[in-house]
Amino acid sequence: MTPFNLPTKLTLIRLALSPIVLPFLFVYLLPLNNFLLNIVLGLVFVGFSLTDFFDGYLARKYDQETALGTILDPIADKFLLYSALIALLVAQKIFFFWVIILIGREFFMMGLRQVALEHNFSVHVSSLGKLKTAFQMICLIFIIVNPYQAVGLGFHGQALCNSIELALIFVAVSLSVISALFYYRSFIKQFTTKYELMHGHKEV
Numbered sequence: 001m002t003p004f005n006l007p008t009k010l011t012l013i014r015l016a017l018s019p020i021v022l023p024f025l026f027v028y029l030l031p032l033n034n035f036l037l038n039i040v041l042g043l044v045f046v047g048f049s050l051t052d053f054f055d056g057y058l059a060r061k062y063d064q065e066t067a068l069g070t071i072l073d074p075i076a077d078k079f080l081l082y083s084a085l086i087a088l089l090v091a092q093k094i095f096f097f098w099v100i101i102l103i104g105r106e107f108f109m110m111g112l113r114q115v116a117l118e119h120n121f122s123v124h125v126s127s128l129g130k131l132k133t134a135f136q137m138i139c140l141i142f143i144i145v146n147p148y149q150a151v152g153l154g155f156h157g158q159a160l161c162n163s164i165e166l167a168l169i170f171v172a173v174s175l176s177v178i179s180a181l182f183y184y185r186s187f188i189k190q191f192t193t194k195y196e197l198m199h200g201h202k203e204v
Helices: 006-032 035-061 067-090 096-118 127-145 155-203
Strands: none
Touching: 006 035, 006 067, 035 067, 035 127, 067 096, 067 127, 096 155, 127 155
């Protein structure tokens, strides 16, 4: 099986293009606060996000999972998320505190999984983690499309859109933190079990 099958190519597209295309488009075009343009930019982000779904779906459906794809997929996911968040921050579309929490959470999880890997176990993706990812993408799409953060185009529209955006951010950040805590509990449980087994064997 060739390592550069269709799922891997989709992953490589996300990995190579998202940190180049998204920052350029978001930083230069989002400050224009044009609703139709924002929709187009939102669709671009959706397109990159869908590669994350389809590379995994196709790999599983057609039994095309490869070691290369397994390594590159989470890296490409991080590139997509970080590129979008940092570009939105530069374009003044999101508060820096939320960006710190969301990116910090991902670094925390990367460290957790690395320690688990070094001790020969893994922290598996949970349904809560998948829900976090889905809600995070919905939140980012709304932030991209919403043209009202920095302009006064009508109190009611602005208040409604920004209230919805704030609610989405609150849920996305909450799910990020809560899912990280659940992963940490799973990590500690597995780490403790493994340590006790090793310690018990040494005593014997």
